[in-house]
Amino acid sequence: MSSSWTAEVETKAPAAAIFKAAFLDWHNLGPKLIPQIITGVTLISGDGSPGSIRQINFSPAVPFSFIKERLDFVDHEKLELKTFVVEGGDLGSKIESATSHIKVEPKGNSSIVKVSATYKAIAGIDVAEDIKKAKEAKQSIKNKLKQAARRKMSSSWTAEVETKAPAAAIFKAAFLDWHNLGPKLIPQIITGVTLISGDGSPGSIRQINFSPAVPFSFIKERLDFVDHEKLELKTSVVEGGDLGSKIESATSHIKVEPKGNSSIVKVSATYKAIAGIDVVEDIKKAKEGFINSVKAVEEHLMSSSWTAEVETKAPAAAIFKAAFIDWHNLGPKLIPQIITGVTLISGDGSPGSIRQINFSPVVPFSFVKERLDFVDHEKLELKTSVVEGGDLGIKIESAASHIKVEPKGNGSIVKVSATYKAIAGVDVAEDIKKAKEGFINSVKAVEEHLVANPGAYA
Secondary structure (H helix, E strand, C coil): CEEEEEEEEEECCCHHHHHHHHHHCHHHHHHHHCCCCEEEEEEEECCCCCCCEEEEEECCCCCCCEEEEEEEEEECCCCEEEEEEEEECCECCCEEEEEEEEEEEEECCEEEEEEEEEEEECCCCCCHHHHHHHHHHHHHHHHHHHHHHHHHHEEEEEEEEEECCCHHHHHHHHHHCHHHHHHHHCCCCEEEEEEEECCCCCCCEEEEEECCCCCCCEEEEEEEEEECCCCEEEEEEEEECCECCCEEEEEEEEEEEEECCEEEEEEEEEEEECCCCCCHHHHHHHHHHHHHHHHHHHHHHHEEEEEEEEEECCCHHHHHHHHHHCHHHHHHHHCCCCEEEEEEEECCCCCCCEEEEEECCCCCCCEEEEEEEEEECCCCEEEEEEEEECCECCCEEEEEEEEEEEEECCEEEEEEEEEEEECCCCCCHHHHHHHHHHHHHHHHHHHHHHHHCCCCCC
């Protein structure tokens, strides 16, 4: 009156992983994978070694409420175990005993799970229906194992990046218009983005080309879904990257949510690794890359700039030295109604040096400390950053300037490009207008001085 059933299930997961997930750790994983069948698994006695007993509790969908099974044998190296039902299930009502023998065998980077289950029916009991259910159980076990395999093979990472930029602006710049903006913001990573097919609507494919700093040369990603109102999109990698070498698939779900005048960028990326491939480091880099890209866009959106060109009749070298290098001496003399003094706080005038410019009451702030970041005396070029004072911390988060003086005949052209990052919600339009006027007036004052004193700064 003994009967049995067998099954073989081929999976894409490594043998050791399947053995641990589907059998040794089933008390943790089972209720998560099939909660509609298993409501919980409890270790009744033992520590998981042979002789240990665990109770599997079932939902009302199963004709019995629980089964207690004893682990009779386990070989962690050979990936093999045997169990015996000691209570519950149909034991005592339809069957006298039930055992199972499970073995997981490697097949390349994948595995084959083999099970042989034997039970002894009570004399006189018709177990035809039970045999049918046992066959159904075979399919159920197959499905469970495939679920376990998928769980092991599919992983995901998430990230949230809070930015000071408006949600709609971040969504457009960092994702919809990334083919234009990406190569400009991070050229050391992205060399170009090309729309391969489509018009930017779902189904469109674009190719992102990377510099040698990235281990692969390109990725082609398809836009699967976009909602411009909800600021949400989904993409899939269709070619390139680690596809086919380390992963079987990769998708991302991005949503940008407003937070006051700012925003939160949320990403959920799902990938399916090729069996036996460790992609932990790759995922870490992908996450860092995403965060860095969003922050680069934030910096771009929150930063603004103004430029000016001032043509003078003074020689380029003289203007450069007088208006910028020696400004701590000349400034207070030429425009004392604006600048009351300039002091070298640290350094000797080389890059890294800091000087403080003190202003009269006609200026809305009392001083500015600026650091010399770069200087080229031959090319007549320098860069500075505000480190303290002025509107820093009140209206702006940062301010930098790039100045270059170019010869033009016997005269010169002074070019300035000033970049600033305004504090969210603060209007600095009038302040920038005044800063631009102040720069031009200062250069013209130096020009007038040099024309009147042609030997100065020669």
